Amino acid sequence: MQDRALKAQILKYAIGKRWFPQLEVDVIPKAATAEARRHLTDVDVLVSMPDEFDGYRTLFVDCTTRKDSPITRALWLRGLMDQLGATRGLCVVGKDRIEPDHRYNAAQFGVMLLTEDDLTKYTIATADRVNSVRSHVADIELWERFFAIGTKYWALNQTIEFCTSGYWMTRNDSEACRKTIAEALRIRPELDPAKADHMALVFDLAALFMHSLAKIVAKIFASYLQPENRDDLSDALLTLLYGGRDNYEHLNSLKKLIGASQTGAQNGKPLKLPEWDRFLQLVRHGLDSPTEFPYAALLLREIAWGYLAEKRDLTFATTLAGEKRQAAKIALLGGEYISLAGKLPPEFVSAATNLVLDVQQLPKRTQE
Numbered sequence: 001m002q003d004r005a006l007k008a009q010i011l012k013y014a015i016g017k018r019w020f021p022q023l024e025v026d027v028i029p030k031a032a033t034a035e036a037r038r039h040l041t042d043v044d045v046l047v048s049m050p051d052e053f054d055g056y057r058t059l060f061v062d063c064t065t066r067k068d069s070p071i072t073r074a075l076w077l078r079g080l081m082d083q084l085g086a087t088r089g090l091c092v093v094g095k096d097r098i099e100p101d102h103r104y105n106a107a108q109f110g111v112m113l114l115t116e117d118d119l120t121k122y123t124i125a126t127a128d129r130v131n132s133v134r135s136h137v138a139d140i141e142l143w144e145r146f147f148a149i150g151t152k153y154w155a156l157n158q159t160i161e162f163c164t165s166g167y168w169m170t171r172n173d174s175e176a177c178r179k180t181i182a183e184a185l186r187i188r189p190e191l192d193p194a195k196a197d198h199m200a201l202v203f204d205l206a207a208l209f210m211h212s213l214a215k216i217v218a219k220i221f222a223s224y225l226q227p228e229n230r231d232d233l234s235d236a237l238l239t240l241l242y243g244g245r246d247n248y249e250h251l252n253s254l255k256k257l258i259g260a261s262q263t264g265a266q267n268g269k270p271l272k273l274p275e276w277d278r279f280l281q282l283v284r285h286g287l288d289s290p291t292e293f294p295y296a297a298l299l300l301r302e303i304a305w306g307y308l309a310e311k312r313d314l315t316f317a318t319t320l321a322g323e324k325r326q327a328a329k330i331a332l333l334g335g336e337y338i339s340l341a342g343k344l345p346p347e348f349v350s351a352a353t354n355l356v357l358d359v360q361q362l363p364k365r366t367q368e
Contacts, residue, residue: 001144003044006063006092008140009119010045015138016127018320020048020056020211020298023143026165027080039165043080046168048211050294053222055173055215058086065094070113074106081110084168088112092119135316136305137298145308146204149197155190159183159201167208173219174241176212180205181273184342193347196307202348203304203335210334211297216240217286218293226287233280242271274341282333289326296331299324303355317359325360332356 001007007023014021025046026039045061062077070093077089089111098113106113114122136142147164150157162183170176184205191198220227220236227233242248252271273279286293299320306312321328335352338344 001140003063003065004140006065006116006119007044008138009123010047010061010063010090010092011140011143012133012135012138013123013127014045014047015135015298015316016123016133018050018295018298018323019059020050020207020294020301021137022046022048022164022168023140024147024164025168026161027084028165028169030169030171041080043084046086048294048297050214050291051218052291053218055218055294056211057088058084059088059090060084060086061090061092063092065116067094069102070095070098071102071106074102074109074111074113077111078106078109090114092116133316134313135302136309136313137302137316139305139309142305142308146200146305149201152197153190156187156198156201159187159205163201163204163208167212173212173215174243177209177216178241178273180209180212181338181341184209184338184344185274188343191344191348193345193351199348199351200304200307202339202342202344203300203307203352205342206335206338206352207297207300207304209338210293210300210331213283213286213334214294214297217283217290220283221287221290230280233284234276237280237283238272241273274343275337278337278340282330282337285326285330285333289330292324292326293330295320295324295327296334299327299331299356299359300335303359314359321356321359328356328360332360 001024011021011023023045025043027041027043028037028039043060044063047059047061048056049059051057060077060081062073064073070091073091073093074089077091080086081089087110091106091111092114095115098115103113147160150160162179167176167180170179184202191202193199219240224232224236227236238248239245242251248271255271299317302317302320306314306317332353335356336349339349339352
């Protein structure tokens with residue numbers, strides 16, 4: 001991994017801020033014309049920053065020790081931000097000094113230029129919990145173990161690619177939500193709950209599912225606040241998940257036609273996500289605490305990475321659950337949902353339930 005030390009520093013900083021990081025994101029074409037779909041470039045670290053109004057805002061971090069011109073790197077990063085909808089950029093360059101005009105002009109289009117020494121000063125000035133972080137997600141070696149799952153289990157390679165690229169290249173959060181559930185369903189026959197790598201992958205899919213759902217909940221809350229009854233919430237979600245009412249009705253009609261042609265029945269079930277009632281319950285809980293919802297994804301990823309560690313340490317997960325009590329409850333429901341919606345073995349459901357409950361109860365046990 002190139003520029004490993006810089007990326008490790010950014011990971012630790014992001015976790016200290018309670019942000020949701022994604023390392024090594026391959027950028028692929030949204031509309032490919034070649035038969036082989038090759039990536040265009042990559043983002044060293046993509047960071048989702050919890051936001052009260054949008055669920056998350058996106059920060060791109062570019063780490064390079066090459067001797068490129070700082071403003072050239074900043075201009076490249078700005079183009080990537082525009083392509084993928086990031087709001088801020090941080091560019092760490094391998095220079096002892098950056099020209100003031102480079103810094104100023106980069107700042108005008110939303111990119112901060114830093115040297116490696118600047119990065120240390122920046123983290124000290126803007127985060128007070130970096131040095132106290134004991135997080136699995138902040139451990140770059142565990143990220144490398146996660147990336148290696150696709151090499152170790154070839155049948156799961158496509159899912160690793162989805163987690164590190166495909167998910168982040170979706171057109172919107174509704175598509176990301178649907179595709180994450182579909183990915184869990186697709187790999188169901190390949191999963192063995194006795195294997196720690198498989199458990200880590202399922203919990204990471206749960207984390208990505210909750211990441212997309214946090215943005216959906218933010219939209220529902222902004223548009224409807226808290227719908228008064230189940231039917232109103234169901235209608236709002238179906239409209240949002242399937243690209244508007246007209247598009248939903250069109251897709252629903254196609255589903256019924258296909259079902260009728262295959263079975264001869266005229267009345268097929270309406271188009272919905274699996275385990276729809278459970279999904280509605282999850283969103284309802286999210287609407288009760290929309291500002292804490294985004295932290296559920298980080299909690300689930302911390303638990304996922306714990307399976308990759310030689311010795312699992314729930315210290316950070318417990319700390320986060322104590323800081324965001326509703327997020328811990330939402331993470332529990334989210335882990336259960338992705339396991340049931342993906343029709344995974346019951347061991348995954350019980351692990352999702354027990355681990356999150358353990359994290360919530362650990363402080364009390366310590367006092368006893």
